[in-house]
Amino acid sequence: MKKLAKEEEIKLRKIAVQLRKNVLRMIKAGGSGHIGGALSCTDIMTVLYFKIMRVDPQRPDWPERDRFVLSAGHKCLALYGTLAEKGFFDSSLLDTYGALCTKLGGHPDMHKLPGIESNTGALGHGLSIAGGMAMGLKMDGLDSKVYVILGDGELAEGSNWEAAAAASHHQLDNMVAFVDRNKFQHGGRTVDYMSYEPLDKRWEAFGWSVRVIDGNDLQQIFENATDIPFEKGKPSMIIADTIKSKGLPFAEDKASFHYWKVTDEEMKVAEHALQQIEEGIK
Amino acid sequence: MEELKDPRKTFGEALVAAAQKNNRIVALSADSSGGSGMTPFREQFPERHFEFGIMEQGIMGFASGLATTGKIPFFAAIAPFVTARPFEMFRNDLGYMRQNVKVVGRCAGLTYSDLGATHQSLDDIAIIRTIPGVTVINPGDPVDIVKAVHAAAEHIGPVYIKIGSPKMPVLMDENYSFQIGKGEVMEEGSDITIIATGTLLSKAVVATKALQQKGIQPRLINMHTIKPLDKELVLKAAEETGKIVTVEEGYLAGGLGSCIAELLATENPTPMKMIGVDDQYADAGPYEELLAHLGLQGEQIADTVEQFLES
Numbered sequence: 001m002k003k004l005a006k007e008e009e010i011k012l013r014k015i016a017v018q019l020r021k022n023v024l025r026m027i028k029a030g031g032s033g034h035i036g037g038a039l040s041c042t043d044i045m046t047v048l049y050f051k052i053m054r055v056d057p058q059r060p061d062w063p064e065r066d067r068f069v070l071s072a073g074h075k076c077l078a079l080y081g082t083l084a085e086k087g088f089f090d091s092s093l094l095d096t097y098g099a100l101c102t103k104l105g106g107h108p109d110m111h112k113l114p115g116i117e118s119n120t121g122a123l124g125h126g127l128s129i130a131g132g133m134a135m136g137l138k139m140d141g142l143d144s145k146v147y148v149i150l151g152d153g154e155l156a157e158g159s160n161w162e163a164a165a166a167a168s169h170h171q172l173d174n175m176v177a178f179v180d181r182n183k184f185q186h187g188g189r190t191v192d193y194m195s196y197e198p199l200d201k202r203w204e205a206f207g208w209s210v211r212v213i214d215g216n217d218l219q220q221i222f223e224n225a226t227d228i229p230f231e232k233g234k235p236s237m238i239i240a241d242t243i244k245s246k247g248l249p250f251a252e253d254k255a256s257f258h259y260w261k262v263t264d265e266e267m268k269v270a271e272h273a274l275q276q277i278e279e280g281i282k
Numbered sequence: 283m284e285e286l287k288d289p290r291k292t293f294g295e296a297l298v299a300a301a302q303k304n305n306r307i308v309a310l311s312a313d314s315s316g317g318s319g320m321t322p323f324r325e326q327f328p329e330r331h332f333e334f335g336i337m338e339q340g341i342m343g344f345a346s347g348l349a350t351t352g353k354i355p356f357f358a359a360i361a362p363f364v365t366a367r368p369f370e371m372f373r374n375d376l377g378y379m380r381q382n383v384k385v386v387g388r389c390a391g392l393t394y395s396d397l398g399a400t401h402q403s404l405d406d407i408a409i410i411r412t413i414p415g416v417t418v419i420n421p422g423d424p425v426d427i428v429k430a431v432h433a434a435a436e437h438i439g440p441v442y443i444k445i446g447s448p449k450m451p452v453l454m455d456e457n458y459s460f461q462i463g464k465g466e467v468m469e470e471g472s473d474i475t476i477i478a479t480g481t482l483l484s485k486a487v488v489a490t491k492a493l494q495q496k497g498i499q500p501r502l503i504n505m506h507t508i509k510p511l512d513k514e515l516v517l518k519a520a521e522e523t524g525k526i527v528t529v530e531e532g533y534l535a536g537g538l539g540s541c542i543a544e545l546l547a548t549e550n551p552t553p554m555k556m557i558g559v560d561d562q563y564a565d566a567g568p569y570e571e572l573l574a575h576l577g578l579q580g581e582q583i584a585d586t587v588e589q590f591l592e593s
Contacts, residue, residue: 063351110379117350119379122370128340129375132347132355135332139308140351159371162340170332 001223008051010281012218015085016046017278020247022081022094024270027262030098033106035251035260038077040182040215040242041149045082047221048147057087060114066144067133069118071126071160072151072180073107079116080104088115124157126150127177131167134175134235145228148177153185156194161206168207173229176236177208180215182244184255199239208237215240248273286449287424290388293445294319296431297356298326304435305330307354310345312338314359318388338363342371342383349381354435360394361387361403361444365410376440377413384434384441391481391531392564393447395572399563403444408536410442411509417441417462418509420530420538422483423453426506429460437462446481446531448569453487454504465512471499474591475519476583478529479505479538485573486529488580493587500527500587511541513549520552527555527587531578534558555590557583 004012019042027033049055053066070079077097084091089103093113096102103112107121118129130148137144154160167175179199183190191197203210209230213220221240230236244258245251248270251260262270301307301323308330309315309323315333324331334341338359345355357364364387365372376383387406394401411418417437421427427445434441458466465477469490478486483504490502501523503515520526526546528539539556546552559576566572573579577586 067350118346119374122374125343125371125375128343128371129347129350129379131340132344133350134347135344136348136351136353139329139353159339159343162337163343166334166337166340166344169334 002226004219004222009218012046012050013281014278015050016043016218017274017281019046019078019081019085020274022084022091023077024267024274025094026077026080026097026104027260028267029095032259032261033077033097034074034258035077036184036244036258037072037075037151037180037182039246039248040244041075041180042078042246043216043218044149044178044180044221044240045078047218047225049082049086051222052225053147054144055086057115060088064142064144067117067130067146069126069130069133069146069148070108070120071148072123072154073120075149075151075180076106076108079108083113083115086115089113123151123154124159127160127163127167130175130177131163131172134167134172135170137174138172144174146175148175150177150179151185152179152181152183152190153193155179155196164203164206164208167235171233172235173233176225176228176238178215178238178240180240180242182242184244184258186255186258188255203237203239207234209234210237210239212239212241215242216246247277284451286451288449289424289427289445289447290317290319292319292424292427293358293386293388293431294322296428298322300432300435301327301330304354306352307356307435308332308348310334310341310355310357312336312341312359312363318358318386320358339368339371342368342375345383346375346379346381349383354382354384356384356386358386358388360401361390361406362401365403365406365442369409372410373413377416380415381440382438384443386443386445388445389447390444391446392572393481393569395569396566398566402564404533404559404564405536406442406444407508407532407538408540411536411541415439416509417507419462419507420444420480421506422478422480422504423450425452425454425456425458426460430506433460433462444480450481451484453484460506463507463510463512465503465505465507465515467501468504469500469502471501472523473499474525474527474587475501475503475523476527476529476587477503477505477516477519477538477542479508480531482529482531482578485578485580485583489583489587492581492584496588498588498591505538508538508541511545513545516542516545517549520546520550525553525591527557527590529583530558532558534560555586557586
């Protein structure tokens with residue numbers, strides 16, 4: 001397995017802090033947002049967009065690009081912050097979050113911003129859409145890959161399991177999905193609302209090749225997401241154990257920060273927390 | 283005796299012809315290929331035919347994803363299972379994402395008459411036409427079906443095509459100019475206008491002939507496209523004939539009659555009679571008998587029109 005060199009890891013850690021800062025910037029502009037899931041998957045976004053995926057901000061429609069589908073569309077703050085940082089659009093747009101007719105809606109719209117591959121928001125849609133992309137890329141003989149992020153709460157939508165079976169049946173080994181298992185959904189702990197555990201066994205039973213990682217560990221994300229397919233002929237599943245609201249100690253591991261209506265005081269604490277993380281990188 | 287053709291077989295042959303011209307066309311099946319007339323496509327283009335089993339919600343997403351790579355998916359299955367069941371996927375993955383996917387609901391309306399309300403599709407027009415950007419076509423005869431398939435393949439954007447199950451009479455001239463969004467006047471007349479769509483067009487033709495024999499001259503319009511509606515043709519008919527009757531094998535709520543009423547109410551309020559199925563789960567039974575049970579046979583339509591004209 002490939003490994004990140006020390007200096008590469010430091011660079012990515014700095015980017016991850018910047019992406020989290022971008023998330024805060026949008027929440028500051030809009031006054032509220034789905035913070036918990038955006039921050040739990042930020043490290044995955046960091047590695048995908050800044051180390052793995054073949055994308056070119058100058059050519060968002062490049063046929064040979066890799067695709068990314070944020071099935072859990074409410075984590076869009078992470079996506080917007082990433083695309084801006086990557087140069088798909090000017091970061092000043094981040095300040096329009098929450099404004100009338102903003103291009104950065106509460107769920108992503110592919111027709112409003114370059115770099116967004118799919119409209120998501122209603123849960124349980126993204127994996128099927130990604131499967132169709134993977135199928136089309138294979139038909140065209142392209143080696144592009146399709147990356148997906150699912151939420152753990154989202155897995156209660158039955159349509160995911162239709163897609164899971166079909167991706168395996170059609171041997172879509174050019175797709176890799178992450179379950180951002182931050183263990184909380186809107187109302188509380190995911191396993192208390194509807195348990196799909198054990199996730200690894202369930203995805204294996206659906207024909208996927210599965211690995212379980214620490215989804216906030218850049219090295220582990222890199223090692224596994226560069227090793228696709230895990231098995232030839234099978235779609236790859238990375239169950240990423242993450243911490244909800246990762247990076248903001250006062251909000252971590254709490255369902256109450258699934259959606260955050262921020263106060264000025266909390267924003268100051270949050271910005272200070274990210275500053276401390278940044279200063280600690282070495 | 284007018285020629286009868288199987289609508290599903292007709293659709294399948296047209297799809298093969300369209301696919302021969304355009305190699306981006308792919309076919310998606312929810313264990314519905316054979317029943318949708320797509321066996322010839324599967325045999326001729328096995329690498330462009332994808333079987334998914336009975337998972338209509340997921341197929342909408344796969345179709346959307348395939349379309350992002352430039353493919354033109356045709357997804358055909360029993361009408362309620364590609365409209366009511368995966369409605370949110372139709373709306374979000376095809377409509378909202380503006381994907382170039384063609385959905386074909388077959389055995390639509392009451393044509394799966396013996397299988398009962400779960401398999402009949404009376405609400406498909408009403409629900410799918412609420413989705414912005416989706417073209418809704420309800421071909422009136424086999425000629426329309428062929429032309430609709432080719433027009434849909436060339437049109438960029440999501441399309442819903444509704445076809446029936448029993449053999450249909452050929453009513454239209456093979457050389458007529460079919461355009462999405464343009465109705466076709468089949469009979470000129472000035473006493474009243476009958477606007478019919480889909481599988482009941484043939485019944486409206488019977489009704490028109492019966493009325494003509496009584497000295498009534500109805501204008502008959504084949505409204506094969508529900509959305510976008512041919513507003514100009516409807517408004518002209520309202521202006522020139524003064525009364526409008528709509529005929530469709532579907533719910534009155536939200537269907538063709540409803541579309542036309544929405545237009546006329548705002549543009550030119552005109553007395554209307556809407557013929558269709560009113561707010562009920564239809565019974566099961568032989569197709570032609572079921573139509574008669576619901577007042578949808580040609581002679582019954584003629585009687586309704588005549589009474590409306592006299593009222």
